[in-house]
Amino acid sequence: MNKSLKSQICIALFLLLFTCSEQGKAQQDPMYTQYMHNPLTVNPAYAGSTDMLSAMFLAREQWVGFEGAPKSRTLTMNVPISRYNIGTGFAFINDELGPVKQNSIFADIAYHLRLSDRGTLSMGIKGGFDMIQIDLMTLDLDQGNDDAFSQNYTKELLINFGVGLYYYTDRFYFGASTPRILRNSYDNDGINITSLGYKERHYFVTTGALFDLNDNIKLKPSILSKIVWNAPLSIDLSANFIFNDMLWLGAGYRIEDSMNFLIHYQLTDQIRVGYAFDLTESELRRYSNGTHEIMVAFDFLFNKKKIMTPRYF
Template sequence: MRNRLVLIALIGLGINQSYAQQQAAYTHYMYNTLVINPAYAGSRDALTFTALGRFQWVGFKGAPTTQTFTVHTPIARKNIGLGLSLVNDKIGPTNNTAVNVDFAYRLKLSEKARLCFGINGGFNSFSAEVDNLTLADPTDAAFLTNRRGKMLPALGAGIYFQMPNFYVGASVPSILENNLFANGTSNSMDISKERRHYYLIAGAVFTISPSVKFKPTVLGKLVQNAPFQLDVTGTFILRDLIDLGIMYRTGDGVGALLGVHISKQFLFGYSYDWSAGVRTGKSNGGSHEIMMRYDLLFNNDDKIKSPRYF
């Protein structure tokens, strides 16, 4: 178990400039879009609240846990979207909290198509509690002192094209590559540094019958010194009440999703995925996600009658 803690610490701290994927992965990425693309703000034509909790590698001590909360709405005749994104991500002894304000300009191309441009800005708060770890080398400079609440600026951008039955977007939710901390030597090298992540997201809805629709979605993520990762999800929507989906994540594993439309405004989702493609899959009980989304509609019956699938 001690070896596992050291492994988690190394992953979280990025020792010896070993840069890997730092931003959290979400099985419910298709419902958590604002976290990765600020251009999504206001796209549901409602005041939308979304909360998500991810519990990864259950049973593996020090495993990642992530909580997100977003709220966004259109304003100014729906040409502007405003949002707020909160993310708390913990892995082993490290914790990162991000707060961002999202702004989107929504250009109406036709009655059914919009092209949206977005930016976000805010801050990340990074901390690392490393003094209780058991180390192979007790003199390792990276683990001598805790790092508490270092505030880092954040800036991101994205583009998002939407139609009632199709969307595609690209984004860089964190452009800045901040130094988390250095080793403190005279020829100091950064031992942990943020890396820029690039995202591509797309999805569509196809009507199979009056009561069944099929929604394929994809999410691609690219970051330096890590393999390109692709999430592919296929979801069947039954009578606009139940969503049943399966997911495959390259280099990681597979998963299943369940969504329940408690009302036309309230969606509850649950997913389970198993890291079959990595070593941790043998040492944990898989990963769970719980998601809730609520659309507050402003006396607009048309939107209640016409479900939004994205």
């Protein structure tokens, strides 16, 4: 794949994701194959749903080997404050696509309402900001002196907030959320390019359940739907087999996009690691070596006498 073609595809991807008209808009938020282990990034109501302080780091390299391909780094933390039936959370996301770099910092708070002996409904809100930088001048163009790419673009702070609902038991969960309600504009008088449009609202609906196949094996299917105005509906279907509450082996399918394979292992009572590999169905598979995603999670157990229970949701 020659350098010129790579540059053209990179520019096309950039325009697809950040040029928004009334006729066509694309998904602009990062996607995750291990979404079932990373719910706080899209749903603030998840904050505090576990009974301990939890931290997670996730790195995603999409379309490895393709110049300018998306890269994401995510760090989240959340902790319950049981005395007040609330949970708090924090998320930092670094997302890159070719010349586009976005850093996001958000804080979450959720109130947990016990509906029965088994079920709890959580209502959450998140608030924070995005920082956008587009280095147009770093692109290799076939034709020089193009005024549309003669200067960079910076948007220092795009303040936003989101809301979510999350119902969970020890065997089932359902969540619905929109992590960014405000349609922030990317327009900037200092950039000499056609309107970059808006940050579109993303709506997420997710659900999952846990089934005992026998004393040592469990099955956990899950679904994540992502809805964006005037963009194709995105649906992730996944199923994980859990062996002895230690090893997770699973597979998934993102409709009309990719198939994936997952592995998750409980190293210790407090440390979990995960890996996912995606095989895309599009023509990009000719130019890339798939997508890789690595996750490390840590559960802080301050009370040494407390018995750790397996984390399924």
